[in-house]
Structure formats: structure tokens, C-alpha cells
Amino acid sequence: MPTIEALSQLLFPIRCFGCNKIGLSICSSCRREWHPHYYSTHISQLRVHSAVLYSATASKIVLAAKESGLKGADALIIDAIVHVLLQGNFDKHNIQLVPIPSSASARRRRGRSFIVDIAGSISLRTGYPVSDSLELVRKVRDQSGLHACARARNMQGAFALKRGAYPRGDLILIDDVVTTGATLCEAARALMNQGFRPIASVTACVAQPLR
Numbered sequence: 500m501p502t503i504e505a506l507s508q509l510l511f512p513i514r515c516f517g518c519n520k521i522g523l524s525i526c527s528s529c530r531r532e533w534h535p536h537y538y539s540t541h542i543s544q545l546r547v548h549s550a551v552l553y554s555a556t557a558s559k560i561v562l563a564a565k566e567s568g569l570k571g572a573d574a575l576i577i578d579a580i581v582h583v584l585l586q587g588n589f590d591k592h593n594i595q596l597v598p599i600p601s602s603a604s605a606r607r608r609r610g611r612s613f614i615v616d617i618a619g620s621i622s623l624r625t626g627y628p629v630s631d632s633l634e635l636v637r638k639v640r641d642q643s644g645l646h647a648c649a650r651a652r653n654m655q656g657a658f659a660l661k662r663g664a665y666p667r668g669d670l671i672l673i674d675d676v677v678t679t680g681a682t683l684c685e686a687a688r689a690l691m692n693q694g695f696r697p698i699a700s701v702t703a704c705v706a707q708p709l710r
């Protein structure tokens with residue numbers, strides 16, 4: 500008699516997040532494009548450390564996690580960020596992770612605040628505490644398709660420190676992708692406005708060159 504697992508494989512075969520090929524959640528050729536390395540970029544005063552270059556494959560993996568809530572895709576993003584956190588020259592005893600929050604509408608649509616959720620899993624793996632201390636304080640447009648200046652305008656003043664939040668230690672901003680850095684800059688600014696200075700940011704993907 501077939502097991503439930505075998506039946507569910509038959510009904511819902513596992514497909515590659517990158518190319519949709521049946522078999523593994525990431526096939527060997529897509530794995531070549533999603534193999535955690537170590538990239539370091541600067542956005543004004545903020546140093547950003549990332550694991551993989553943002554390719555068409557990477558974009559599909561991020562969407563599978565973010566918009567479809569597929570746990571296997573989440574795991575790839577979590578692995579990538581953990582890889583960078585463990586490689587970086589950080590004081591491992593003093594790190595606090597500050598996730599970039601999603602908008603209320605994205606939270607409703609996805610049933611979770613994507614990066615806050617990812618940061619929670621990273622915390623379980625690394626033991627680094629999370630300080631979910633930022634919130635979006637006004638509406639922002641979807642950033643895809645916006646160029647650097649429009650992104651900067653779109654994000655200006657978008658974040659604030661949550662009432663009563665008091666992040667401690669070496670704050671590291673966590674996000675899925677850095678493109679122009681507009682989001683991370685504004686998140687850093689919201690922290691600095693209240694006297695907290697993030698030491699760095701870690702993202703799973705980096706779009707190069709920064710557009």
C-alpha cells in the first residue's frame with residue numbers, strides 16, 4: 500500500500516522553485532545561482548552583507564517564499580542569511596536582529612510579516628535575539644519597477660521606531676533583497692533618529708550593480 504508521503508508526492512510533486520522542474524525544491528542548475536557566497540556593499544554609511552546575487556532564479560525563490568509562503572523557499576533564504584551572519588566579522592555575543600517590517604496590506608495578504616517571520620527562524624538557528632522594533636508609518640508603493648530616485652522618495656520617512664521599543668547591542672538590519680538600498684537607509688534613519696545606530700545590514704540577495 501502506498502504511504503501517504505508517496506501519495507502526496509504523486510498528487511503534489513515537488514518542483515524546483517527556480518525553474519519549476521519536478522524533482523527537488525532546488526535543482527542542481529538553479530542551485531548554482533543560489534549558492535551562498537559573501538558580498539559586501541556600502542549604501543551611504545551602512546555596510547550591507549549579502550549571500551547571493553539577485554538573478555531571475557533568486558527572484559523566483561524570493562517570490563515563492565514571500566508571496567506563496569513555501570517553507571522550502573523560506574529555508575533557502577534563512578540559510579543564506581545565516582551563512583552571512585556566521586561569516587561576518589560581528590561580535591556574536593552582542594548581535595540583535597532588526598527585521599524590515601512589511602506593510603499592513605502585505606501582512607494581511609501573506610498571513611505573516613515576512614521578514615519578521617524569517618528573522619524568528621534565524622534567531623532559532625543562531626541564538627541571536629530579534630528586536631521587532633520598526634514599523635511602517637505610512638503607505639508605500641510596491642518598489643519593483645521603480646528607479647533609484649523614485650524608490651528613495653517612496654521610502655522617505657516610511658519607518659519609525661515602535662512605541663516603547665528599545666533595541667540593544669549591535670543592531671543588524673535584516674531584509675531579503677537589497678536593490679538600491681532605499682529601504683535599508685530609511686530603516687537605519689528611523690533607528691538613528693531615536694539614538695540607535697545599526698552596525699550593518701544582512702540580506703539574502705544583492706542586486707548588482709545597485710540600481
Ligand SMILES: [Zn+2]
Binds near residue numbers: 519520528530
Ligand atoms: Zn531549477
